[in-house]
Amino acid sequence: MNWIISANSKMYDHSSSFEHYGSIDWRQGNAKFLLGDMVYIYCTRPLMMIQYKCKIDRVNLDSTQIRDDKQYWIDKDEYYKSLNGKFMTLRLIEQVSNEQMRFENLKKYGLKAAPQGPIRIKNERLLNHIETYFTDNYQIDFFPDILKEDQIEYEGAKKLVLVNRYERSSKARENAIRYHGLNCKVCDLNFKKVYGKIGEGFIHIHHLIPINEIGESYKIDFENDLIPVCPNCHAMLHRKLNGKEPTVYELKQILKKKNT
Structure with a gap:
């Protein structure tokens, strides 16, 4: 399955965390993520674009089974809140900064609203667009x-x-x-x-x-x-x-x- 999830860079420094470790242990929430699923991460304002493609390597982890990433949390209160619940490990596959991945372009292919929570990509037209243009070959x-x-x-x-x-x-x-x-x-x-x-x-x-x-x-x-x-x-x-x-x-x- 393919998913879109959202990330707020004012809350957590995803870029540096991926740069240093190549993966992030992410809160699962209530979505039914499975091992091997592909996850695209949509960065919220001001970027408003998909920038990361990841694969799920582990699921259903508790806070004792994940790495401590407190240094990447800008909002420390949210860090402590994040320790509750289950986690999954997202391994970075690729990252780009491509105009085709902006919300205004994704909307043309079926993304109805800017992602807030997990979205399973069921729209084949949207998935084809993401898979085709999630590359630096089209960036300017x-x-x-x-x-x-x-x-x-x-x-x-x-x-x-x-x-x-x-x-x-x-x-x-x-x-x-x-x-x-x-x-x-x-x-x-x-x-x-x-x-x-x-x-x-x-x-x-x-x-x-x-x-x-x-x-x-x-x-x-x-x-x-x-x-x-x-x-x-x-x-x-x-x-x-x-x-x-x-x-x-x-x-x-x-x-x-x-x-x-």
């Missing part, structure tokens, strides 16, 4: 780091950049922005302040560890591996200075000298 956010110059192809004015799964991770981008903000870490440019509404939410994300040095098993640390930079500074970070790409500090020093 930027991770323009490249592996090699010869992997860039040009079609007129259009540049096609080959990317891997690290560059396509919209959730990693979202976490990096949530942690670092939207100002360029080199020149401090904020697109919304300069361009108004059209610049809202726009920024590039730079990998401090070059993509070609990341192995398949590497786990991105959004706090230490990713930083927001404007496109100009991003391009300069991938230029060669004495045979090497400059560090963020070195580029800041170059900019500082030019402006004094």
Whole structure:
């Protein structure tokens, strides 16, 4: 079976909990969840979108059988309340930040209202939409780091950049922005302040560890591996200075000298 459940990020830091452990022990409530069921987690306001896909690995647990996740609870009173009742373990399968998963789009395919409690997905049209678009292949956010110059192809004015799964991770981008903000870490440019509404939410994300040095098993640390930079500074970070790409500090020093 497939389900949608809701999550309030003002109450519990789901993003960090999944990032650190890969699973969350979740209150079951009265819904008839079964081992192996797929669960999509809908994040409430201000996000109003499905962001997590999970599989149920354990059910009917009591508070002595789950990990203590008090550190992730923003509302400590709710943490103590949460210890009552039965729990299930949700193992993270995938996480995205995709426009197609927003409530306004899900409503077009049969989701009647923003999820409050567990919803079993019986509408095949809605399930097909979620399963088709729950991927970073459709997201429009930027991770323009490249592996090699010869992997860039040009079609007129259009540049096609080959990317891997690290560059396509919209959730990693979202976490990096949530942690670092939207100002360029080199020149401090904020697109919304300069361009108004059209610049809202726009920024590039730079990998401090070059993509070609990341192995398949590497786990991105959004706090230490990713930083927001404007496109100009991003391009300069991938230029060669004495045979090497400059560090963020070195580029800041170059900019500082030019402006004094």
